[in-house]
Amino acid sequence: MDSQLTCKFALFCTYICVFFCICTSTDTITSTLFISDAKNDTLLSPNGVFKLGFFSPPLSINRYLGIWFNKVHVQNVVWVANRDSPLKSSDGVFKITGEKNIVILPGENQTQQPVWSSNVTEVSVTSGVHAKLLDSGNLVLNSGSGRVIWQSFDHPTDTILPGMKLGVDKRTGLKRVITSWKSLNDPGTGDFTLALDASTVLPQMYGRLYSYPVWRGGPWNGQIMIGLPTASRIKPVEFSVEAALFNYTFVNNKDEVYITFGPDPKVFRRLKVEEAGYAEQQLWNADSKEWNIIWTAPQDRCDKYKRCGAYSLCNNTNSVQCMCLPGYEAEKYQEWDMNCVEKRKKLHSSCGKGQGEGFIKIKGLKVPDVNNARFIKNISLQECELECFKNCNCTGYASADVSVGGRGCFAWYGELIDVRTNAADGQDLYIRVDAQELEENIRKRHGMQKKIKLIIIFLVLSVVALLIIYWWRKRVSKKAQERKKRYLEMILEDSAIDPSNEVSQASSLADKNNLELTFFQLDTILKATDNFSPATKLGQGGFGPVYKGELSNGQEIAVKRLSRNSHQGLSEFKNEALLIAKLQHRNLVRLLGCCIENEEKMLVYEFMPNLSLDCFLFDETRKSLLNWKKRHDIIVGIARGILYLHQDSRLKIIHRDLKTSNILLDKDLNPKISDFGTARLFGGNQSQANTCTVVGTFGYMSPEYILHGLFSDRSDVFSFGVLLLEIISGKKNCGVVPDFDPPSNLISYVWARWTAGKAIDIVDTSIGDACPAHEVLRCIQVGLLCVQDNSPDRPTMSAVVFMLSNDVNLPLPKQPVFAMYRSHNNPDTIIYDTNSSSINELTVTNPVGR
Incomplete structure (x- = not known):
């Protein structure tokens, strides 16, 4: 038993050891x-x-x-x-x-x-x-x-990590070079290498493919190694890291020469050479789980070694990429090579003879390859120029140390190779030229300075002109604002009319601070209407004449011009401007703005090409254009517009003058309610009001309004009922129906036909027999419901819209006992008849599910 326990314990210990090792x-x-x-x-x-x-x-x-x-x-x-x-x-x-x-x-x-x-x-x-x-x-x-x-780290393969050295150990001869893989599937030594070449006067970085240079990093200038990335040249990355991603260090002493970049515990990064022949500085993005490339060598076409040939300059931002340096001209030109030679055969024939030779400075360059350059220590830039003058083979020079207080220079003897613009970290290069080239350059420089002065003068004058324009437009805008404020005050000011009337009450309820109204200049209106030419006149109303116009942008407008001697027109003008400035509905005519200037007061509307409904309805020629479907659409459209005024708009508005002439038709014969001059605005829970001045059109006014001056939203319902019956019958309510005995108005005539079961007979003969009888009869019944004498018996506009749009059982209308018609003998006389008796005082209402 003990031996078994011992074996199990040993086996358990073995498992523990194996697990720990794994x-x-x-x-x-x-x-x-x-x-x-x-x-x-x-x-x-x-x-x-x-x-x-x-x-x-x-x-x-x-x-x-x-x-x-x-x-x-x-x-x-x-x-x-x-x-x-x-x-x-x-x-x-x-x-x-x-x-x-x-x-x-x-x-x-x-x-x-x-x-x-x-x-x-x-x-x-x-x-x-x-x-x-x-x-x-x-x-x-x-x-x-x-x-x-x-x-x-002394034997890198294809990657340099932070802390690695890229360079040469002068004591042992060890060369630290990175070499690409042969392919993605083979890490063997490839064909592309990146190394720090210490054989030149100052070490330079080279990228080589098959031992041929394809990229050169440039020498150390005391602050940076030209051509290597700095914070200003690194591509922006999509996540937050330190700005100096390539904070490298260059060391060149008696023991070794190398370049290295320091570690950063916040990020993973590497410098890698790819088998395709380029090097990349990469940064790991932990969020996207991928390496972000922040720098590449070569970066662009000009970064390729000797892109434009000797004595040429490569500029990657120009449409012409290669151009010769000053003093040289192209002997031949190809996109990948430019062979630049001296402009004059004996460029240095006057060398050392004081014949005006000199140097032209080019700013912001990656200096040429220093393989054929001489490095001169501890001299200033001026001393370097003198040294270059001494040797007729010296083709140019540049500072070798741009650090603060640094001294030393490069002097090139022979070809200037691999020169490119390097605006971010570039240096100044001084090119040796003869006297003629120097004189031409000075002349060009003076000409350029003159152009710069002219450009500066032009810019200053442009800025001054812009300031003047800004000041003028601000002044004009201020005047326009003041004029608009003054016009608004004129609109809202009630002293010219009775303070108890509609405009005063509308003014008190309207949102004066947010009144959105465009004010047109008088010149604009005059130009649009051809100075109110008689040819542009559309008609005449109580407000004044109406003209057609066209704005400069091609928009057609209708201009209602207030007659100067129209007191009613002034009241309508103010009332309409206050009430419908903010109304927006497809069945309401849109007020574009107004014009108040000198003695002129005008309202500007969108133009309705088909004018008003009465122009079609009561014209024997044009009424045939209104088939039953179009008439039904007009009836429903008017109902929806009135419903918007009563219920759906920001303000509850009673129109008070609904009639066929105030229903405008657009190009598609869609109805739009217009003329809000006599409209009233109701506030809060107000449902009824009275007035001492009865305004409107006989034949469309409700009995309570004519007799007692009482009006409400049911007053508009009555007017709509009259409109509906007129649209169906093609007859005017105020006119006498001659074939009816006794002669009476349209309402009485329709009621008689309705009670006789012959309501379909009232349909306009121009429609013919194409209309659906059940739909026509439903509309007639809705019209009779709307023109009932007692205002509470009339339906609301929301109920009217529902009844017109749905095939439902409708309540039976009561007989309208208030009759109004024009005398047959004297058409100018209005006859009121309230003595008619009801044929049937019993009504039956069928409840309808809503």
């Missing part, structure tokens, strides 16, 4: 601890930033030992050990041998030859050698005393 990662290998590909072993840097292990590229079965970002979800390899010696199977081992080297073996058999080795030859290494992966991505091989005897 779940625990290390950052170090020793002579006894190694990495096996078969066991999927890896090294993990102390904070988990980088991982080392065996991997296979996409679409490849070969195995390599590499280092990649551990916290980036995509495996981005930054260093490969055996890039040119792949393993063919997954049994490789990465370990430290007895010779104090880290090696990759194709299996755990010590007798096999390594496929890769660190090749440390130092014999003074003591025991205790170990290799460790750091959070910088550097794999270091340390001696027992902790001294670094080898590191992966």
Whole structure:
């Protein structure tokens, strides 16, 4: 029993140890601890930033030992050990041998030859050698005393990480160069390299393809390495990072020359060379899970080495990309090459003879390749010019140190190659020219200065002119505002009329502060109406004449001109301006604005090409154009417009003068209610009002309004009922129906036909028999409901719209006992008849579900 327990306990301990070994990662290998590909072993840097292990590229079965970002979800390899010696199977081992080297073996058999080795030859290494992966991505091989005897940063592949050096160790001759992969699936040494060339007078960065330069970074100028990215040249990124993404350092001393950029714990970044032949500075975006490219070399066409040939300047912003430097001209020109030669064969024939030779300065350039330049230390720019003058082969010079207080210069002897504009971080280049070229340049410069002066004068005058225009327009606008304020005060001022009338009450209820009304200039109206030409006159009303006009933008308008001796017209003008300035409905005519100038007062409306409804309805020729469908649409449109006035608009408005002549028709014969001069505005819960002055048109006014001056929204319902019956019958309500005995008005005639069961007989004969009888009869019944004598018996406009649009059972109308018609013998006399008796005093109402 005890032996069984002991075995189980031992087995449990074994499981625990195995689990601990599997779940625990290390950052170090020793002579006894190694990495096996078969066991999927890896090294993990102390904070988990980088991982080392065996991997296979996409679409490849070969195995390599590499280092990649551990916290980036995509495996981005930054260093490969055996890039040119792949393993063919997954049994490789990465370990430290007895010779104090880290090696990759194709299996755990010590007798096999390594496929890769660190090749440390130092014999003074003591025991205790170990290799460790750091959070910088550097794999270091340390001696027992902790001294670094080898590191992966000294042997980069295709990527430079923060802290890596790109350059040359002058003591050992070690060259730190990054080289592209052969392809996406093969990390072997490719064809594109990026290196710091220390063989020139000042080190320069070069990108080479097959050993041929394709890009040049330019020399160090004391502050930056020309051509490398700075904060001003880096592309903006979509997420928040530090501005100086490429905060690099350049070191050039007796021991080594290199460039490096510092680490930033907030972001992952790398400088990588691609197999396609370019280098990229990349930044990891943790939000989008992708690498953002913030800088590329070459950046553009002018960044390509020797893009425009010798003695030429490449400008990527010009339509003509290549141009010769001062003193040179194109011998031949092609898009990819420009062969510039001296303008005059003996450019330096006067060299040293004081014949007027000089230098022309070009600003903002990436200076030429310094391979054929001489670096002169500790002299000023003026001294450099004198040095260049001494040698007839000197073609130009530039400062070699633009840092504060810096001294030194470059002097070129021979061709000036790979010159381009570099506005962000460019330098000044001084080109040697002969006297004639110098004189031409001075003349051009003076001419340019003169042009600049003229441009400045023009700009100053333009600014002054703009200020004057601004001041004038502001003054005109101020005057217009003052004029508008004055006009509004004139509209709202009630002293000219009885303070108890409609305008005073409308003025008290209207929103004066937000009254939106456009004021037209008198000149505009005169031009639009051809000075109120008789040919433009549309008609005449109580308000005054109405004219057709056309504004400068082609819009047609109708202008109601107030007669100067019309007191009623003044009241209507003010009332209409107050009430309908803000009304917007498809069945209301739109008030565009008004004109108040000198003695003129005018209202400007949208123009209705088909004039008013009575022009069609009571004209024997044109009434045939109104078939039943069109008449029904007009009836419903008028009803919806009245409903808007009574219920749906911001203000409750009683029109008080609904009649056929106040129903205008647009080009499609759609009805629009007009003429709000006698309208009244109701406030709050007000439902009825009375007036001492009865205004309106006989035949359309309700009995309570004519007899007692009482009006409400049901007064408009009565007028609508009359309108409806007129539209159906084609007869005027005020006219005497001659074939009716006794002669009476339209309402009485329709009622008689209705009670006799012959209501269909009232339909206008021009319609014919094409109209649906049930729809016509429903409209007639709605009209009779609207013209009932007792105002509470009349339906509301919302009920009218519902009844006209739906086939429902309708209440029976009561007999209208108030009759009004013109005398047959004297048409100017209005006869009121209230003695008619009801034929049937019993009414039946069918309840209708709403």
